[in-house]
Amino acid sequence: MSGRDFDHEGDDFDDELDEDFDEDLGALPPPAAPVFATGEVPDGYRSGFACFVGRPNVGKSTLTNAVVGQKIVITSDKPQTTRTVVRGIVHREDGQLVLVDTPGLHRPRTLLGERLNDLVKTTWAEVDVVAVCFPADEKIGPGDTFLVNELAKVRRTTKIAVVTKTDLATPERIAEHLLDITALGAATGTEWAEIVPVSSVAGDQIDLLGSLLVGLMPEGPPLYPDGDLTDAPEEILAAELIREAALDGVRDELPHSIAVVVEEMGLREDRPEDKPLLDIHANLYVERDSQKGIVIGKKGARLRQVGTVARQQIEALLGTPVYLDLHVKVAKDWQRDPRQLRKLGF
Numbered sequence: 215m216s217g218r219d220f221d222h223e224g225d226d227f228d229d230e231l232d233e234d235f236d237e238d239l240g241a242l243p244p245p246a247a248p249v250f251a252t253g254e255v256p257d258g259y260r261s262g263f264a265c266f267v268g269r270p271n272v273g274k275s276t277l278t279n280a281v282v283g284q285k286i287v288i289t290s291d292k293p294q295t296t297r298t299v300v301r302g303i304v305h306r307e308d309g310q311l312v313l314v315d316t317p318g319l320h321r322p323r324t325l326l327g328e329r330l331n332d333l334v335k336t337t338w339a340e341v342d343v344v345a346v347c348f349p350a351d352e353k354i355g356p357g358d359t360f361l362v363n364e365l366a367k368v369r370r371t372t373k374i375a376v377v378t379k380t381d382l383a384t385p386e387r388i389a390e391h392l393l394d395i396t397a398l399g400a401a402t403g404t405e406w407a408e409i410v411p412v413s414s415v416a417g418d419q420i421d422l423l424g425s426l427l428v429g430l431m432p433e434g435p436p437l438y439p440d441g442d443l444t445d446a447p448e449e450i451l452a453a454e455l456i457r458e459a460a461l462d463g464v465r466d467e468l469p470h471s472i473a474v475v476v477e478e479m480g481l482r483e484d485r486p487e488d489k490p491l492l493d494i495h496a497n498l499y500v501e502r503d504s505q506k507g508i509v510i511g512k513k514g515a516r517l518r519q520v521g522t523v524a525r526q527q528i529e530a531l532l533g534t535p536v537y538l539d540l541h542v543k544v545a546k547d548w549q550r551d552p553r554q555l556r557k558l559g560f
């Protein structure tokens with residue numbers, strides 16, 4: 215099978231994977247060496263961290279991609295798909311903006327849910343700006359109020375409101391939405407430093423948002439070398455792209471049950487320099503045998519499709535031909551088991 219196969223064996227998740235994953239997902243990365251030598255940083259240069267938050271599906275990942283200008287965070291039309299903190303880095307003449315992508319805050323039902331919420335709050339307290347996204351095609355609801363109330367408790371962080379998906383709403387509706395957001399701010403004791411309407415799909419006001427965010431950062435030298443778009447390890451990016459491909463078109467209850475771990479990734483030896491090949495061995499974990507069948511599909515057709523799509527996406531991102539070896543495994547009830555959560559990177 216060209217570059218992709220699947221496990222027929224139905225082997226359960228076992229104790230093979232004993233290495234500890236980093237549990238401290240909420241911590242921000244240590245600053246890398248500045249790109250400017252001392253004294254060369256332009257006057258007034260600003261740098262810092264921001265994150266987009268909001269209910270599931272409001273367009274946070276798409277907005278991160280748009281502001282960074284390259285696809286680095288997964289997007290999906292299914293809610294609650296963003297799990298890993300992946301950072302996009304915006305380089306501008308006047309400053310550098312590091313975008314931290316967090317999972318959505320939600321009422322926790324499982325241990326995974328609680329961990330995700332803790333991760334979200336840790337991130338809010340550590341960044342310079344939190345940008346709350348409110349999609350223009352939906353009214354403010356209880357979920358928004360819950361989130362903004364929680365955010366209001368994180369006092370020191372600057373808050374801005376972003377109206378997303380303005381291409382889906384009339385100017386009248388957007389105006390009404392802006393008033394509702396102002397009222398929500400007043401009701402929760404939140405002072406919006408800015409309220410910015412944008413459309414990631416139409417590219418409207420994306421540049422303005424980038425420059426407003428940079429303007430809200432503290433003065434300081436760049437935190438990352440010029441040209442870096444993200445500091446997420448390539449393994450995490452590859453795993454996210456595989457997860458995104460696997461989620462495309464599956465039943466609504468599946469998204470919560472899929473995790474992807476890249477076990478091994480490296481350039482194949484003995485290849486001519488002008489014809490590199492990147493080998494990626496990844497496991498896709500589901501919670502039950504029945505889900506395994508769904509992911510694999512009839513005679514493996516669905517998994518092959520997932521492999522093809524994911525491989526093309528990874529090749530586009532990393533610029534290297536990829537051999538993707540993808541296996542599906544069952545990790546029984548992994549969302550409720552602390553040990554398995556750790557193994558899967560949560």
Ligand SMILES: Nc1nc2c(ncn2[C@@H]2O[C@H](COP(=O)(O)OP(=O)(O)OP(=O)(O)O)[C@@H](O)[C@H]2O)c(=O)[nH]1
Nearest residue numbers: 271272273274275276290293294295296379414415
């Ligand atoms: N029309 C339109 N659709 C958008 C825009 N931004 C995002 N979308 C769509 O909205 C859906 C959700 O976008 P995401 O970026 O995955 O949303 P998210 O908030 O990161 O979602 P979670 O990861 O579930 O929290 C996708 O189908 C996007 O294509 C926009 O500006 N206009």
